[in-house]
Amino acid sequence: TTATDIGDLTCARSGGAGQSSLENGYTSGGFGASDVDNIDKFPFATDANATDVGELTCNRQGGAGQSSAENGYTSGGSPGPASNNMIDKFPFATDAPATDVGELASSRTNIAGQSSVNNGYSSGGQQSPPAKRNCIDKFPFATDASATDVGDLSNERASNAGQQV
Secondary structure, eight states: OOOOOOOOOSSOOBSOEEEEOSSEEEEEOOBSSSBOOEEEEEESSSOOOOEEEEEOSSOOBSOEEEEOSSEEEEEOOBSSHHHHTEEEEEESSSOOOOEEEEEOSSOOBSOEEEEOSSEEEEEOOBOSSOOOSSEEEEEESSSOOOOEEEEEOSSOOOSOOOOBO
16 A cells, blocks of 8 residues: 655664664654654554654764664764764663664775664675675674674665564
């Protein structure tokens, strides 16, 4: 069927990262009139607008989103070296700002994010000057730690979609 508009984010934006708990969807970061640091939350049970529930550690767009059972994560993004390798974590249980919990193995933006039950993954992306753009990074949900490079995509690619278990 055709999708329907059931609500609005707190500001218009592109390049945000997506996360989800069992009860809510989240959009973090993105680019509107400028790069934003908002973490927006919207309920799955009812049609409603999103509310701003916290901030990322810095403004950024093009980051990847990952989700554990308890937390949302935003990894990488732009602008600048300060955000290209960051892994931010925010809790689902309370409305709170994100904290910086680690770094990606390779700095990049426009990354795809994936989640298993135990780990977050960031794959592909782009960076100028060119970095390793076919990298697959893995970071644990059980502890706050930096990611490790666990493999390569078959080709360099950016602005791809990710999935969650």
